[in-house]
Amino acid sequence: LCPQVHSLQELRRSASLATKVFVQRDYSDGTTCQFQTKFPPELESRIERQLFEETVKTLNGFYAEAEKIGGSSYLEGCLACATAYFIFLCMETHYEKVLKKISKYIQDQNEKIYAPRGLLLTDPLERGMRVIEISIYEDRCSSGSSSSGSSSSSSGGGGGAGGR
Amino acid sequence: MSVMVARKKVVRKWEKLPGRNTFCCDGRIMMARQKGIFYLTLFLILGTCALFFAFECRYLAVQLSPAIPVFAAVLFLFAMATLLRTSFSDPGVIPRALPDEAAFIEMEIEATNGTVPQGQRPPPRIKNFQINNQIVKLKYCYTCKIFRPPRASHCSICDNCVERFDHHCPWVGNCVGKRNYRYFYLFILSLSLLTIYIFTFNIVYVALKSLKIGFLNTLKETPGTVLEVLICFFTLWSVVGLTGFHTFLVALNQTTNEDIKGSWTGKNRVQNPYSHGNIVKNCCEVLCGPLPPSVLDRRGILQQEESTAQEGSCLRGPGTQEPPATQGPGQAQEGGMKQQDGSIPLPSAVPAPSVADTEKPEEKQRTPGELPVPPPDAGRAEH
Numbered sequence: 001l002c003p004q005v006h007s008l009q010e011l012r013r014s015a016s017l018a019t020k021v022f023v024q025r026d027y028s029d030g031t032t033c034q035f036q037t038k039f040p041p042e043l044e045s046r047i048e049r050q051l052f053e054e055t056v057k058t059l060n061g062f063y064a065e066a067e068k069i070g071g072s073s074y075l076e077g078c079l080a081c082a083t084a085y086f087i088f089l090c091m092e093t094h095y096e097k098v099l100k101k102i103s104k105y106i107q108d109q110n111e112k113i114y115a116p117r118g119l120l121l122t123d124p125l126e127r128g129m130r131v132i133e134i135s136i137y138e139d140r141c142s143s144g145s146s147s148s149g150s151s152s153s154s155s156g157g158g159g160g161a162g163g164r
Numbered sequence: 165m166s167v168m169v170a171r172k173k174v175v176r177k178w179e180k181l182p183g184r185n186t187f188c189c190d191g192r193i194m195m196a197r198q199k200g201i202f203y204l205t206l207f208l209i210l211g212t213c214a215l216f217f218a219f220e221c222r223y224l225a226v227q228l229s230p231a232i233p234v235f236a237a238v239l240f241l242f243a244m245a246t247l248l249r250t251s252f253s254d255p256g257v258i259p260r261a262l263p264d265e266a267a268f269i270e271m272e273i274e275a276t277n278g279t280v281p282q283g284q285r286p287p288p289r290i291k292n293f294q295i296n297n298q299i300v301k302l303k304y305c306y307t308c309k310i311f312r313p314p315r316a317s318h319c320s321i322c323d324n325c326v327e328r329f330d331h332h333c334p335w336v337g338n339c340v341g342k343r344n345y346r347y348f349y350l351f352i353l354s355l356s357l358l359t360i361y362i363f364t365f366n367i368v369y370v371a372l373k374s375l376k377i378g379f380l381n382t383l384k385e386t387p388g389t390v391l392e393v394l395i396c397f398f399t400l401w402s403v404v405g406l407t408g409f410h411t412f413l414v415a416l417n418q419t420t421n422e423d424i425k426g427s428w429t430g431k432n433r434v435q436n437p438y439s440h441g442n443i444v445k446n447c448c449e450v451l452c453g454p455l456p457p458s459v460l461d462r463r464g465i466l467q468q469e470e471s472t473a474q475e476g477s478c479l480r481g482p483g484t485q486e487p488p489a490t491q492g493p494g495q496a497q498e499g500g501m502k503q504q505d506g507s508i509p510l511p512s513a514v515p516a517p518s519v520a521d522t523e524k525p526e527e528k529q530r531t532p533g534e535l536p537v538p539p540p541d542a543g544r545a546e547h
Binding site for chain 1: 241242245246249258259261262264265268269302310311313314315327328346347350437438448449451452453454455456457459460461
């Protein structure tokens with residue numbers, strides 16, 4: 001019997017990777033780190049558009065916070081300069097702190113929202129901040145689903161019925 | 165838990181990173197491959213300052229003020245600190261695309277352009293974006309298999325795409341990019357001040373001493389003075405000029421690369437969309453803005469597929485480590501689209517001597533980088 005709901009570890013063990021979708025960067029606001037909120041067609045049957053967009057928007061918000069130019073970032077910069085940047089030996093930069101928050105958020109999202117749907121988000125930091133990689137898994141025990149990626153069989157989409 | 169089999173020595177990710185970089189201190193330090201001129205820089209700075217402290221400072225501290233060597237020491241230490249920081253840090257290298265990602269992008273490109281028959285040169289891969297009402301083109305990098313972010317450029321000397329690429333500096337032995345531009349600027353600034361300082365006080369020293377024992381005798385007593393003055397004189401012209409140039413760039417939020425290519429000037433009259441229009445704001449952003457950490461996880465441990473019993477030692481999600489996809493030489497020439505654009509790396513800072521060895525441990529690294537093996541490719545800075 002196939003488990004309908006996947007935990008993160010279960011996902012890696014019992015499901016096979018079908019395909020990956022890559023959400024690209026959105027450069028319309030300059031070189032700041034933002035990702036496109038356009039909903040990838042491959043995820044059409046897997047997750048609600050709204051949930052996905054919310055995830056990406058929250059991530060974009062985090063990155064904007066990390067790269068925010070304002071009083072506190074100037075202070076940090078000037079202080080660092082005054083100490084010839086030795087202060088970074090003992091202090092974490094604001095950016096690094098936000099990246100940690102992002103990492104936690106992504107893990108949280110994976111556990112709560114994406115893993116139950118057979119998906120897995122990869123932290124963009126692991127991909128050089130170029131893309132958000134979303135791995136789409138197929139259940140090994142789901143019948144006859146080929147790894148065509150986009151349309152997963154209804155039986156395979158873990159937690160489909162209940163979650164929505 | 166499974167049994168841990170005796171493993172070979174731990175392999176860190178920096179050992180498998182593509183690109184032509186040298187790594188030291190087990191991945192903490194990252195430089196370009198050719199370091200000869202960097203050693204020259206160090207030698208000149210250390211040498212001249214050593215002479216200055218040994219000879220002139222002793223006399224001037226007594227005759228004029230002890231603050232003179234103190235201030236020189238502060239300047240010298242700051243210049244060395246910023247030099248080492250510039251040379252040893254990751255300039256903002258963009259890791260190469262993993263095979264999955266590269267394939268995905270290729271599919272997208274083919275969908276837009278359609279497939280090209282064998283043997284024909286594919287059209288240049290460019291995406292258009294609009295930033296602040298200007299159209300900016302993103303170019304596709306054949307070596308790294310990514311669409312380069314705006315202002316990024318591929319350095320052919322280091323064979324990496326670097327964010328906000330300024331230029332490759334042989335004097336510093338590294339690329340100058342987003343993450344180390346401020347250190348570079350502070351280095352040439354402090355070096356200029358140091359050079360002017362040493363030059364001035366050498367003149368003062370010679371003047372003072374000549375009053376007592378005559379000009380020729382002064383030179384005979386401290387022949388190093390002549391050497392220092394010569395070095396400082398030539399350094400002044402280059403470094404101070406360079407500092408002025410970069411101050412201009414910082415005020416306008418431009419990079420050397422963009423300036424050389426005339427991206428924002430010239431007939432098109434396309435304005436720089438990254439400038440805030442305000443000199444102070446531009447300076448603040450470039451020099452004091454938030455510093456993104458390196459995305460190359462140099463010190464991360466490479467997962468050994470062969471060693472058994474690696475249960476749970478997954479660093480992160482799936483597909484993190486993949487065996488390098490060997491690319492043959494000339495990969496960058498695929499389709500004949502070499503990104504060589506004739507942009508010449510501007511040789512920057514000329515050394516002025518200083519002393520001291522401040523070790524600059526890099527800031528904490530994290531996250532995996534990419535692993536494909538790149539083809540070496542001699543050339544100049546590309547765009």
